[in-house]
Amino acid sequence: MRETCLSSGHRTAADRHVAVEYSSDDEWAGHLLAFVRAGLERDEQVQYFADVTDPGVVTRTLTERGVDAVSAVRRGQLMVATAHETYLAGSRFDPDAMVGLWHEAVDAAAARGFSGLRAIGEMSWGGRDIAGADRLLEYELRIHHEVFAQLPLRAWCFYDRRLLSGAELDVLREAHLTRTACGPSEKPVLSAVPLKTLPGFRLVGSVGYESRHVVASVAAAIAASPVGDLTLDLSALGHLDIAALADIVSAARRRPAGTPVRLLGAPAAVHRMMQLFPELRAGLEVAVP
Template sequence: MHRTVASSECGTASDRHVAVAYSSDDEWAGHLLAFVRAGLRRDEQVRYFVDATDPGRVTRTLAEGGVDALSAVRSGQLVVATADETYLAGSRFDPDAMVGLWHEAVDAAAARGFSGLRAIGEMSWGGRDMVGADRLLEYELRIHREVFERLPLRAWCFYDRRLVPPAELEVLREAHLTALTRPAAAPGEAPVLSVVPLEAVPGFRLVGSAGYENRHVVASVAAALAASPAERVTLDLSALDHLDIGTLAEIVRAGRRSPAVAPLRLLGAPPAVHRLLRLFPELTADLEVAQS
């Protein structure tokens, strides 16, 4: 995998990977028009990957909003395709393949003379019964470092609140450092465990309670840790209320599988974690526990 340095005009990686949640067709149209207009104005290629939306509706909405969508399609500056035709081809989702596809797409846009690439992806497919859908959170966590810190790419992940369960949406949205329309969670909708990429160093921050009831989130964190290409990875536990031995063991195993040169670094580990490490000292061999 090659490395492409993003220009300063693209903003930071955090600014360019954005979660966009909406509750109505009007909200969807507003986000669509703002994003596409900006891309066409900057001579970027714009790609829209639909899932629940009919492709023709995308171009009609743009035309109704004053965008010459047909000309943009004819010139190749605007590409509307289904997720099934692109990164879900074969009825499965593979985060590793998707990371590679982003590199290929940016190179293809540059080869055609565009100043950059921006894309919208409808993420409602994550709720479908398909192979790899359970790896969506892992993917959202990984691409901050593996894609947006390396490529001049801007992408908005579209999450339709009408199609994604509230608790699942909150966890996925927290995996982005930037989100549009991030309201306060309603009672009972806040995620028990969320995970956020760290900005300053490669790694993640766990927030909430990590236990059996959210093992699917823990599995995504472990997969992202194991796949990280960074030489040193940090896991910030300072915002954790609870972490059980199963979660800690899974994190340690993930660190052992990763290609990192340095041991997995635990930052801000609460007293309960220190107690677990004293009870199970075999877990400490592949950890660096930073002093609080």
């Protein structure tokens, strides 16, 4: 178990993409108020993507706590939409569409004269049987480099502990480099984290049957990433079986950039598998231990 807390600054991409957890309506309201009030004071446009929360409750809560939400909505500085109008606007959740939406939204906010864009997205839909919800982890991993490293955007991903299983939440939390869980939280068996400075991802823990979905999400992120030079750091990985390695190799071969994925810190067992099966090196550039 460990503790993580929200950093005080918002200077880097890691600081601007934050996992925010809460267990009560009052906690939710406290996070909402702090985020929205700061954005309005900085002349930023603020958007809220509601899932289980009625949009009217968002504006009413702000009003009751001293924010003139009605005026902010009237002048276009505060916009409250629903998950079905944003994340789930198509027939299924599509990370590529959401990446494009963020770029369009930042451009639109600038065109209207706002100093920047900040947004809150309720992510509880990721725990329901919704088409494409299994790609949520892939999305959280990709947007660090494809969105926040490129755009003047601040976004808090709202995760309600009452609506997501502990195992789901543990993995999704770890996909953010900044988190608000200022209390004990479980370390998942396997987690995937965006690299802070280099484009790429890091696997931490051990691959097993119960964590194969994490490998699948990382593989999907590798395959979809438009970044030319991508690194996969395995230095904190205790075990990687041949099936998981094959998934990563297949993803590396499908990359649109056409460049190999740099494999960093691969365990000795991975090197042995590549010696036995040279085809597993295709699409990878393996750093010598």
